[in-house]
Amino acid sequence: MSDSSRVLNRRTFYKGDVIFNEGDYGNQAYVLQSGRVRITKSLPGGARGTLGFVEASGIFGEMALIDQSKRMASAIAEESCVCIVITEDLLKKKLGNADPGLKMLILMLIRLLRQAASKTPLPADDIAAMARAANSAEHAAALRAEKGN
Structure with missing residues (x-):
């Protein structure tokens, strides 16, 4: 078993689950194995706009993980999803050298x-x-x- 496979874990989200919220600090990114995720952003007046969708094999949440800033959008499971979780420790290990x-x-x-x-x-x-x-x-x-x- 490789070092990467020992560090990786999977999470399941169900339709409507909020994976993360705009404005949260991000210490994880996600690779979508199956399902579909909606990426949304708040608009003036309290409405939410859809920026796009992430499909299987797509990655999301990486920007906040890499630059340690607040998330600029929310991610919501559009249907049941399985994600590989990329942790801050794994990213540091991969980018360390x-x-x-x-x-x-x-x-x-x-x-x-x-x-x-x-x-x-x-x-x-x-x-x-x-x-x-x-x-x-x-x-x-x-x-x-x-x-x-």
């Missing part, structure tokens, strides 16, 4: 997705913070040099 530049790129892409979803500007200082979060002193120094700091 990854190139710092790659980690920074992943964090930047997630931040840009969040920015596009919220339509708020991305402060330049956040780029340096993402580089530090990725344990990449070289990249942070390069970014500071580009900014003239």
